[in-house]
Amino acid sequence: MKDVKCECGHVNPHGTVLCEACGKVLDEQEANKSKLLDMRYEGSARRSQTYNKTVIDKIWNFFSSVKVGVWLIVITLIASILGTIFPQEMYINLPPEVYYEQEHGWVGKLYYQLGFHDLYSSWWYLLLIAMIGISLVICSLDRVVPLYKALKAQRVTRNEGFLKRQRLFSASSNISEHDIEKIKDHLKLKRYHIREENGDLLAEKGRFSRWGPYVNHVGLIIFLIGGMLRFIPGMYVYENLWVKEGETALIPETDGKYYLKNKEFILEHYDKEKDRTFEQAIDRAGDVVKNYQSNVVLYKEKGESLPGEKPDLQKIKEYKVKVNLPLKFEGYSVYQSSYRSELVAMTFSLVKKDSSQSFGDITIDLKNPKKEYNLGNGYSVKIINYFPDFEFDDNGEPITKSRVPNNPAFVFRMISPEKPEGETSFVAIQQTIEPPGENAYKMAFKGIDTQEVSGFTISKDSTLWVIILGGIIFMIGVIQGSYWNHRRIWVQRKNGQIWIAAHTNKNWYGLKRELEFVLADTKLTFPKDQLQGEHEEKEEA
Numbered sequence: 001m002k003d004v005k006c007e008c009g010h011v012n013p014h015g016t017v018l019c020e021a022c023g024k025v026l027d028e029q030e031a032n033k034s035k036l037l038d039m040r041y042e043g044s045a046r047r048s049q050t051y052n053k054t055v056i057d058k059i060w061n062f063f064s065s066v067k068v069g070v071w072l073i074v075i076t077l078i079a080s081i082l083g084t085i086f087p088q089e090m091y092i093n094l095p096p097e098v099y100y101e102q103e104h105g106w107v108g109k110l111y112y113q114l115g116f117h118d119l120y121s122s123w124w125y126l127l128l129i130a131m132i133g134i135s136l137v138i139c140s141l142d143r144v145v146p147l148y149k150a151l152k153a154q155r156v157t158r159n160e161g162f163l164k165r166q167r168l169f170s171a172s173s174n175i176s177e178h179d180i181e182k183i184k185d186h187l188k189l190k191r192y193h194i195r196e197e198n199g200d201l202l203a204e205k206g207r208f209s210r211w212g213p214y215v216n217h218v219g220l221i222i223f224l225i226g227g228m229l230r231f232i233p234g235m236y237v238y239e240n241l242w243v244k245e246g247e248t249a250l251i252p253e254t255d256g257k258y259y260l261k262n263k264e265f266i267l268e269h270y271d272k273e274k275d276r277t278f279e280q281a282i283d284r285a286g287d288v289v290k291n292y293q294s295n296v297v298l299y300k301e302k303g304e305s306l307p308g309e310k311p312d313l314q315k316i317k318e319y320k321v322k323v324n325l326p327l328k329f330e331g332y333s334v335y336q337s338s339y340r341s342e343l344v345a346m347t348f349s350l351v352k353k354d355s356s357q358s359f360g361d362i363t364i365d366l367k368n369p370k371k372e373y374n375l376g377n378g379y380s381v382k383i384i385n386y387f388p389d390f391e392f393d394d395n396g397e398p399i400t401k402s403r404v405p406n407n408p409a410f411v412f413r414m415i416s417p418e419k420p421e422g423e424t425s426f427v428a429i430q431q432t433i434e435p436p437g438e439n440a441y442k443m444a445f446k447g448i449d450t451q452e453v454s455g456f457t458i459s460k461d462s463t464l465w466v467i468i469l470g471g472i473i474f475m476i477g478v479i480q481g482s483y484w485n486h487r488r489i490w491v492q493r494k495n496g497q498i499w500i501a502a503h504t505n506k507n508w509y510g511l512k513r514e515l516e517f518v519l520a521d522t523k524l525t526f527p528k529d530q531l532q533g534e535h536e537e538k539e540e541a
Contacts, residue, residue, distance in 0.1 A: 010153065013146070015050035018043025020153040023162030036530060037165045039503055042154070044146035064142040069135040076128045083119035086111055090118075090240070094402060121231055133224045140217040151207065156197035158490055158501075166490075166501035167508070168515070168527035175498040179522040183491060186518040192489070200492040210505060212481020219474025226466030237332070237460035244342070244453050248299070248313075251458055254332065259299040259313055265339060265452040267292045292339050293322040294454040298329060321456070331460050338455030343405045345449035348427070350381055350414060351442055359416070361446060366405040378417040381443070385411040390428055398426070414441045487511050489518065500527050 004012045010021035017027045018037065025037070037043065048064035051057040062068060086108060092099045096117045100108030115122035163169060184201065187194055192203035230236035237253040243262040251258040268291040272282045282288050299313035319327040327334040347363045360375030366388065373381045389401040390409035398409060409428035415421075419440060426433040427443050487504045500519075504511040508529075519526055 008155075008159070013045040013050070015045035016043060017045075018150075018162065019159070020044060020150045021155045022157070022159045023154075024159040025161055025165075035165060036167055037162065039166075039505075041143060041147050042150035044150040046142050046146055048142050060138060060142070063131075063135045063138040066139065069132065069139060072128060072132045072135055076125075076132065079116075079119065079125060079128065083116050086116070088118065088120075090238075126228065126231065129224055129228055133221055133228075136217045136221050136224075140214050144211070144214045147210065151210070154202075156195050156202040156490075157200045157492060160494060160499075163490060163492065163494070163499050163501040165530075166503050167529060167531050168502040168511070169500070169530060170525040170527040171494070171497045171499050172523065172525045173497050175523055179524060180491070180498070182522055183518055183524070186520065187489070190514055190517065192487075200490070203489040203491070204487070206484045206486045209481055209484035210486045212477045212479075212484075215477030215480055216474055217477075219470045219472070219477055221470070222473060223467055223470030226463045226470055229463040229466060230461075235462045237458060239458045240337070241334075241456040241458055242453050243294075243296075243456065244451050251332070251334070253458065253460070257301050258316075258329070258332075259301065259311070260334065260456070261297040261299065262454050263295045263297060263318075265292070265294050265454050267339065267452075291322065292336065293320050294336055294339075294456070295320050296327065296334075296454075298327060321454075331462065333459050335457040335459065336454065337457040340453050340455065341450045342453045343408060343448055344451045346408060347446040347448070348381075348443040349446050350375060350379060350416075351444045353438075353440060353442055358444075363449075364410070366408055378415075378420075380415045382413040382415065382422070383410055384413050384424070387428075410443075412443050414439070414443065416441055485510065487514070489515070498524060500524060502527055 003014055004016060004026055006012060006019040006022060006024055006026065008019060008022040008024065010019055012020055012026065017025065019026055020042070023037075023043075025043075046064075048061045052061060086100065086104060089096050094102070096112055100112040100117060102108075104111065111117060115124060119125055184194060187203040190205070192205045195202045195204070234253070239252040241249060241252060241260070243249045243260060245262055245265055248259050248261040250256060251260050267289065270282060270288045270290045272279050295318070297318050298316040300316050302312045302314050316329065317327075321327050321334060321336045323336050326336075343366055345363050345365055347361055349358045349361045351358050359377070359379045362373040362375070362381055364370075364373075364383070369383055369386055371383055375381065385398075387398055387400040387409040388403050388405040388407075390398060390407045391401055393399045407429060409426065409431075412425050412427060413422040414425065416423075423439040423441055424435055425439060425443060427445075429445075432442070485504050485507045488502065490499070490501045492499050492501075500515075502511055502515060512529075515527060
């Protein structure tokens with residue numbers, strides 16, 4: 001496709017509607033469309049409206065469409081909303097392929113298969129974000145490059161047709177040089193930049209405001225890049241860590257270098273007698289937590305240890321981790337996010353039902369239970385099955401939801417001299433199920449041992465500064481495009497008259513007010529708003 005040479009001598013890219021230099025209409029179809037010129041992009045040639053042959057052209061044209069960009073944003077928003085219907089994978093204890101179908105049926109299974117369980121890391125969600133970024137880049141380049149070239153190439157003296165078809169236009173006769181000088185003085189007072197050529201002048205200000213939308217796009221692109229950087233390992237960390245009192249655990253996502261020991265967990269409640277402010281809340285809700293904290297020790301591994309070998313740890317610091325008072329080190333923050341009392345052992349007694357005589361106690365380590373407990377004199381108890389987190393499935397069969405002993409249940413076989421073949425009993429908290437017939441013996445619950453477990457959130461965000469930078473640039477673009485306007489006033493000598501034309505990208509009322517000031521105390525005719533005239537002609541027709 002060949003470039004188009006205007007009669008003024010300027011060579012314009014193919015597809016240009018208005019000559020970039022003088023403003024002459026190059027497209028005859030455009031010339032017959034309307035009385036006024038479309039000045040959105042100075043009539044410059046946009047690639048998406050010029051080329052449509054190769055695959056690259058079609059891809060460019062697809063992403064340069066504002067409608068496509070809007071639809072991509074809408075689809076991404078809908079996907080984000082759907083991702084909140086069920087808990088994300090990070091908040092569940094079971095494998096996702098089991099949890100979603102078990103808890104939510106076929107809908108949950110479909111939810112998992114479509115990748116909504118880990119939405120913000122799924123390949124198709126990242127693809128949507130990338131496509132929005134590509135759309136922003138191509139939309140911006142498709143418009144800002146030709147706009148920049150057209151504004152840079154514009155001359156002071158413009159084509160007659162260009163001036164006549166501006167929204168604000170007037171022609172005045174018998175104007176003295178004194179009036180022209182007065183106009184220039186008034187323009188300078190309004191801080192216009194004035195260029196003169198062959199007795200004509202162009203007054204311009206606020207051109208930088210035209211780049212506001214594109215600065216917005218740059219900010220959004222940087223913001224999206226910051227969001228996508230979160231999926232690069234090590235750039236963004238948000239992990240949960242449960243550590244029992246006295247236990248030392250590896251801090252996740254630290255390359256095996258840092259360990260955290262939970263020395264002591266402290267839980268404090270408000271006292272109704274001492275804390276009168278919370279008296280009503282305590283009466284209404286019972287115990288109200290005042291503070292929960294973990295006294296911890298941070299360790300760093302010396303050198304490297306072999307798999308299975310106990311690491312050699314160096315103490316870094318001790319710290320009292322409270323809510324909103326995290327332990328911080330090397331960009332990581334360790335927050336006190338939760339706590340729980342975990343069952344560690346349960347004690348039962350083998351009792352004969354008719355006499356309530358006990359033949360011994362057994363204490364079961366819920367993390368590592370024995371298969372058999374010998375009580376002597378022919379009495380013993382075997383654990384046939386163990387369900388740490390017990391519940392019944394849809395078929396009425398006992399299952400465990402997780403390996404954490406939140407709701408332990410046992411199938412016992414009780415062996416005694418009278419019943420050497422043993423008796424079977426299913427025992428759960430507040431529930432005992434026996435086979436048909438009556439057992440002679442039972443497992444009587446005696447007590448539990450618990451251990452405090454601190455819940456920590458390990459966070460690190462190396463992308464935050466990128467996201468903040470994108471947000472700042474975006475707001476600069478909003479301010480730049482909202483509070484300033486690109487205004488131009490042409491004062492030119494044509495056919496023995498003085499022609500005045502004016503254009504702004506927005507706020508025509510403000511431009512008219514400035515023209516009143518500029519033309520005050522002169523004989524020049526105030527420019528007529530030809531858009532209003534066009535509307536009046538249509539109404540009369």
